[in-house]
Amino acid sequence: MxxxxxxxxxxxxxxxxxxxxxxxxxxxxxxxxxxxxxxxxxxxxxxxxxxxxxxxxxxxxxxxxxxxxxxxxxxxxxxxxxxxxxxxxxxxxxxxxxxxxxxxxxxxxxxxxxxxxxxxxxxxxxxxxxxxxxxxxxxxxxxxxxxxxxxxxxxxxxxxxxxxxxxxxxxxxxxxxxxxxxxxxxSSPQAIAYNRVGRQAVTLDPAWQNGDYYGSPGPKQGLAAARALGMITYQSELSMSYKFGRRTRAGQFEIENYLDYQGEGMVKRFDANSYLYLLRALDLFDIGTGYSSYEAALARIDxxxxxxxxxxxxxxxxxxxxxxxxxxxxxxxxxxxxxxxxxxxxxxxxxxxxxxxxxxxxxxxxxxxxxxxxxxxxxxxxxxxxxxxxxxxxxxxxxx
Known part of the structure; x- marks a missing residue:
């Protein structure tokens, strides 16, 4: 194994x-x-x-x-x-x-x-x-x-x-x-669009090396940017206003510090290629795939x-x-x-x-x-x- x-x-x-x-x-x-x-x-x-x-x-x-x-x-x-x-x-x-x-x-x-x-x-x-x-x-x-x-x-x-x-x-x-x-x-076109930009952030990082970056630091900046975009889609205007407002620290808005922090954490714990593959799986998701129609797929459920x-x-x-x-x-x-x-x-x-x-x-x-x-x-x-x-x-x- x-x-x-x-x-x-x-x-x-x-x-x-x-x-x-x-x-x-x-x-x-x-x-x-x-x-x-x-x-x-x-x-x-x-x-x-x-x-x-x-x-x-x-x-x-x-x-x-x-x-x-x-x-x-x-x-x-x-x-x-x-x-x-x-x-x-x-x-x-x-x-x-x-x-x-x-x-x-x-x-x-x-x-x-x-x-x-x-x-x-x-x-x-x-x-x-x-x-x-x-x-x-x-x-x-x-x-x-x-x-x-x-x-x-x-x-x-x-x-x-x-x-x-x-x-x-x-x-x-x-x-x-x-x-x-x-x-x-x-998956809706808007969700697919978000993921497209996230993948581009990774693949446009020169350190991505067409996915063969293992043994090197890898696409740190690209993955961090992709995660920052993802974090924006996971929040709401109300939650961001409540948590961060327009407060600043060290010359940056707190929301910027938060996104930087999330990006840094992602680089430490997750593989950039896995992120690409899983985002694509989200894009491809349609419960009707492999069946005659979306409705026919749902009708199978008991x-x-x-x-x-x-x-x-x-x-x-x-x-x-x-x-x-x-x-x-x-x-x-x-x-x-x-x-x-x-x-x-x-x-x-x-x-x-x-x-x-x-x-x-x-x-x-x-x-x-x-x-x-x-x-x-x-x-x-x-x-x-x-x-x-x-x-x-x-x-x-x-x-x-």
Whole structure:
């Protein structure tokens, strides 16, 4: 098993690895080509029931990873900390929660920074083009290896929400319910335009070297600029005005300092080529791909769906979630719809947990049977170790 971690990755003892392809069983990709060696990095929470029927799959957003929550009081917080754990919406006394780094990523799952078997060098831009559908196929192979034949729920926000609805379309009968947060049924021209400029920022940096920059600092300036653009699309005018106003520090507006800080952080923790590939996967997303029509794809769904929008989202505005919910209902899919009234823009699904908690909890309790699968002593031990996290909210700087 060949595994490559981007230098900024922090290893966690709870991280697990699985090879989901072989030369005999390669992964054929939607856009053409195949991958013979795919390793998936994933983490799990809670206890798998004897019937293996209490599984929740959490799908992460663009620059996320397989660590949505801490495993104990000594572990670092995850990007969905207040939503996963005993007594939280994704209750680990009831459910076995899995989160995997996506195909094309740089946090343990095979991507452009991984070694190409034929050359022994990083793929770079020789890595084949990938889609959200390919990400879901890799997750399905992981579940097959784990002996899991059914999902109670798939849930995610932004690119994670795209994966959730893709799961419901591609694997009817396998998924009981899906929660789609801050994601559309297909990428709009405006969202594609944002991503186009972000990719150009990377590829026009001379240090990008056509993607063969490994072993060098790489396109630091280009990736930082791309991240700055992304951060603008994740905010709202109201949130920027509240957080930064027209305040200055060291000769710069605070919003400029913030964007610089985000860009610097991105360069340290993420691979520029992965960013290019994942942005392109977002552009290509259309739930109708591979089916006779968008409507025909949605009509395949037999899961219960919850669609959630964020009121101030400018990247995937709430009217796109409303459109998706309407199309689902017209296709005969049992669909719930909600909008959280958040000032934080697209990042609202990573910040406004006090608004998401009741919506997710009510939906999950309504569509999934209640059963405690974790022994009470284990629950008490975990509950006590995680008291410091209960009610916690991630800082607004956490973004997709």
């Amino acid at each position: 060949v595994v490559t971690f981007f230098p900024g990755f922090r290893w966690r003892p709870q991280l697990k690895l699985a090879q989901v392809t072989t030369p005999e069983q390669p992964l054929d990709l939607v856009q053409g080509g195949c991958l013979e060696q795919v390793t998936v990095a994933y983490e799990t929470y809670g206890q798998l029931s004897e019937g293996r029927d209490n599984v929740i799959l959490v799908a992460h957003a663009l620059t996320g990873d397989s660590h949505p929550a801490a495993h104990d009081q000594y572990d670092e917080q995850g990007w969905w900390e207040p939503l996963i754990g005993p007594g939280r919406p994704l209750d680990t006394t009831r459910f076995f929660v899995i989160c995997a780094n996506v195909l094309g990523g740089c946090q343990g799952t095979t991507g452009p920074s991984s070694l190409e078997p034929a050359t022994g060098k990083p793929y770079g831009m020789r890595f084949p083009e990938i889609t959200v559908k390919d990400m879901v196929r890799v997750q399905k192979r992981l579940l097959d290896i784990l002996g899991i034949e059914h999902l109670s729920l798939v849930v995610g926000g932004s690119m994670g929400g795209m994966q959730a609805v893709q799961w419901a379309v591609d694997y009817p009968g396998f998924v009981d319910a899906a929660i789609v947060i801050a994601a559309p049924g297909y 899961a219960r769906i919850l669609v959630v929008g964020v009121s101030s989202d400018i990247l995937y505005p709430p009217h796109q979630q409303e459109e998706l919910a309407k199309a689902l209902r017209q296709a005969g899919v049992c669909t719930d719809f909600a909008i959280i009234d958040s000032p934080h823009g697209h990042d609202g699904f990573l910040i406004d947990f006090h608004l998401l908690r009741p919506i997710l909890t009510n939906f999950i309790n309504k569509v999934l049977p209640v059963s405690a699968v974790v022994p009470i002593r284990q629950w008490i031990k975990f509950r006590a170790s995680s008291l410091a996290y209960l009610g916690a909210r991630l800082v607004p700087d956490v973004s997709v």
